[in-house]
Amino acid sequence: MKWIALAILLASAPAWAQSKKYPPEPVDRDLERERQSRLWDEALSPETKSYAELVREAKHRLDERTPDDTILAMLAIETLSQAIELLPKATDAYVLRGDAYLAVKNWAQCADDLQIADDKTGGSAACTAKIDESCIVDRSRLRRELAICQSRAGRYADAERTFMRAASNGSTNGELWMRLGEVRLAMGKLEEGIAALEVAVDLTPDGMQEALHHWLLALAYDRRRQPSEVATQIELALRFDSQFSALQYPEFPLLGLGESEYMRGLAWRTIRPEYALVYFRRYVALAPDSPWRKRADEHVRELTAIDLPATLVREGGTASLDLEAARAIAKKAMPAMRTCMVKLPYSVFLISITKTGARSELARDRPIYRVPPAGVTIPNMPFTPSGEVKTEDIVTAQRCLQPLAEKLALPAVKDRDTYYKASFYVTAP
Numbered sequence: 001m002k003w004i005a006l007a008i009l010l011a012s013a014p015a016w017a018q019s020k021k022y023p024p025e026p027v028d029r030d031l032e033r034e035r036q037s038r039l040w041d042e043a044l045s046p047e048t049k050s051y052a053e054l055v056r057e058a059k060h061r062l063d064e065r066t067p068d069d070t071i072l073a074m075l076a077i078e079t080l081s082q083a084i085e086l087l088p089k090a091t092d093a094y095v096l097r098g099d100a101y102l103a104v105k106n107w108a109q110c111a112d113d114l115q116i117a118d119d120k121t122g123g124s125a126a127c128t129a130k131i132d133e134s135c136i137v138d139r140s141r142l143r144r145e146l147a148i149c150q151s152r153a154g155r156y157a158d159a160e161r162t163f164m165r166a167a168s169n170g171s172t173n174g175e176l177w178m179r180l181g182e183v184r185l186a187m188g189k190l191e192e193g194i195a196a197l198e199v200a201v202d203l204t205p206d207g208m209q210e211a212l213h214h215w216l217l218a219l220a221y222d223r224r225r226q227p228s229e230v231a232t233q234i235e236l237a238l239r240f241d242s243q244f245s246a247l248q249y250p251e252f253p254l255l256g257l258g259e260s261e262y263m264r265g266l267a268w269r270t271i272r273p274e275y276a277l278v279y280f281r282r283y284v285a286l287a288p289d290s291p292w293r294k295r296a297d298e299h300v301r302e303l304t305a306i307d308l309p310a311t312l313v314r315e316g317g318t319a320s321l322d323l324e325a326a327r328a329i330a331k332k333a334m335p336a337m338r339t340c341m342v343k344l345p346y347s348v349f350l351i352s353i354t355k356t357g358a359r360s361e362l363a364r365d366r367p368i369y370r371v372p373p374a375g376v377t378i379p380n381m382p383f384t385p386s387g388e389v390k391t392e393d394i395v396t397a398q399r400c401l402q403p404l405a406e407k408l409a410l411p412a413v414k415d416r417d418t419y420y421k422a423s424f425y426v427t428a429p
Contacts, residue, residue: 094113111149174200317418352423
């Protein structure tokens with residue numbers, strides 16, 4: 001076998017070394033030594049070449065996949081499993097297979113593979129020879145992904161240790177500190193979680209990622225019963241994320257059932273209590289055994305006791321309207337209207353009422369002012385944060401609400417050819 005390997009090496013010698021007819025070109029000595037070493041390894045250990053080919057094939061599939069493409073990720077996992085069978089002590093395949101499992105959200109398998117890679121190499125296959133700046137970056141990335149998978153697999157204590165190791169070299173990566181804070185909140189460590197999140201805010205530039213820092217801080221302060229701090233963090237979160245995108249479309253699932261609903265409940269509490277109520281109700285339904293269930297129940301009780309509608313707004317029109325007087329009228333009808341919603345505890349209907357004044361007779365010497373028709377409008381679909389809503393329950397609620405809304409004696413429009421459109425929200429009792 002060694003003679004065959006030697007023949008391969010001699011055959012692979014550069015062309016100018018075999019002939020002195022042309023002057024030699026400059027040679028990259030390090031590259032040549034690496035090439036010859038690889039040839040020796042492949043000649044003496046044929047299974048190494050198969051392992052390398054399998055790893056390259058899997059890496060190519062992972063590089064080619066789109067974020068929503070799970071087929072290529074699953075194919076890569078199959079290929080990497082074959083590579084690991086050939087060389088179970090090598091590291092590259094574990095790192096790549098862990099990445100592939102992360103892509104398909106198989107958190108437990110991802111954590112297992114990346115833990116093996118971390119144990120074998122101290123952080124990265126590229127760091128087995130020496131430690132330099134590039135290796136530190138690789139170690140941080142691997143441990144970040146390892147801790148993310150550990151936390152999403154419910155291994156909070158392991159994830160906390162891994163994040164701390166990733167940040168132990170004085171990391172200025174705000175996301176690492178944010179993830180550490182997130183894990184600590186999931187463990188019930190509010191003080192330590194807040195401390196890590198505050199470091200994350202200091203290290204993170206303005207933007208969507210910082211919004212999640214503030215959302216999580218609002219969550220922590222609410223559970224510490226510090227309402228003024230909650231209000232401050234909600235204001236900062238909405239400054240960067242007015243559409244709640246960080247909560248609706250997080251890069252990785254938020255830790256803990258219903259946490260997105262809970263944080264949106266906090267955000268809507270002072271803006272639109274009807275929305276906040278259904279979000280907290282949804283949280284209780286999703287996480288009935290949560291250690292924070294009692295706090296969520298308190299929010300539900302407080303919001304249920306508010307005199308609804310919380311506000312009545314004027315959407316448009318040219319006529320004057322006393323909003324407080326109109327709200328008082330709607331408030332009297334609210335108990336009956338809320339009864340219509342008993343089968344829709346996680347939904348909110350918007351009721352819009354248009355009132356018009358008398359119309360002037362047509363005349364050539366006067367302009368004609370167009371006004372919309374008077375009446376009540378109720379949308380076909382209520383606002384529903386999550387969960388399924390039965391069509392028959394929506395129709396039943398609409399049919400119940402419509403006549404009650406039509407009977408509301410909102411202030412009359414006194415001026416001719418004018419109107420106003422007022423709206424308010426209704427949710428279940």
